[in-house]
Amino acid sequence: MVGRVVPDSALSGAVPPDPGSDQCGWTEREAELLTVTLRLLQSHGYDRLTVDAVATEAKASKATMYRRWPSKADLVLAAFIEGTRESAVAPNTGSLREDLIAIGTSVAAHSREHASTMRAVLNEMSHSADLRAAMQDKFVRHRHRMIEEVLTAAAERGEISTAAINPEIWDVLPGYLVFRSLMSERPPTDETVRALVDDVVLPALQRTRP
Amino acid sequence: MVGRVVPDSALSGAVPPDPGSDQCGWTEREAELLTVTLRLLQSHGYDRLTVDAVATEAKASKATMYRRWPSKADLVLAAFIEGTRESAVAPNTGSLREDLIAIGTSVAAHSREHASTMRAVLNEMSHSADLRAAMQDKFVRHRHRMIEEVLTAAAERGEISTAAINPEIWDVLPGYLVFRSLMSERPPTDETVRALVDDVVLPALQRTRP
Incomplete structure (x- = not known):
């Protein structure tokens, strides 16, 4: 006699994922x-x-x-996050340089594509504490974890020292590329990403190389 | 007999400066x-x-x-440029680090103060080619000259090699600080400026030290 199958999630109290949700x-x-x-x-x-x-x-x-x-602002922020979702997965190439180039290339492409949406969302953020909190919760925090993951893996491989990871300025790479997309006369190119990674971010991370 | 005094500018054909203009x-x-x-x-x-x-x-x-x-956009851009004018003069402390800290501190203060104006101006730039051209002409170009001046002086003093000056990413320092002001949950502090200068910009500029 086969007993009733109790799913793990029922035992642990976890909510099973909604099969229709991503x-x-x-x-x-x-x-x-x-x-x-x-x-x-x-x-x-x-x-x-x-x-x-x-x-x-x-x-x-x-x-x-x-x-x-x-509100329209809620809808547009959600659409922006959905539009940049594929760039939210940490690359894992086994090389810090390749991981940073992958992140930079993806941030540059998405921020170029959605520049006017980002400008509108930022402008709405001036008026809405809810929107600021949502941006922080659903976008910034997630990106921070992704970069941390890449840097921690590089430290474990011995490519950088953990002392070089500074949470105060963790987002120099994506932040500068977003800035370049917002200032529309000079959207970031592949060469921008390469120069930023090779000439700025890597020398910074490797200055205290183990 | 005292003759009529002819100002130099009349001789050279130059327009004398308007005493009422800055x-x-x-x-x-x-x-x-x-x-x-x-x-x-x-x-x-x-x-x-x-x-x-x-x-x-x-x-x-x-x-x-x-x-x-x-238009309102023209007026607001002009006001923004006037509001950040005092930060447009290149520091000349005799030390690259002190010059960069001075620029960073000033950019951080002004971009924090005028964050909502900048967000509005950037948003208007999506719709107006004139405004984009004015921002480029009256703001960005001027800032580029200022940073170039500081870096050239540092190269002349032997603090950095001219090979380290990359025009593709000349604005990492001000750009990241502006980005931090636009994302309002983490406006840049003195510690942001210090970390950016000491841990990112200086190691990048000094990586090919002469």
């Missing part, structure tokens, strides 16, 4: 709505985008939209 | 209007600022305002 906690339908939002953002810009237009374009009910994202 | 080409009255603009920006924010409100507050005619600054 790693960010969005359902497939929500991810679809965010993709439509990004597309409309890129063609019309932030100012001319409305939550209603996204609902119409995606054949969704306005109630669904507003229940999930109470 | 180094940026603004008259004292214009500089005053920009100061009022900055004050209103800081209390009301970009969205609620109007050119008319600045005219009223400063007891200026609207015609004067619009003749000089055809």
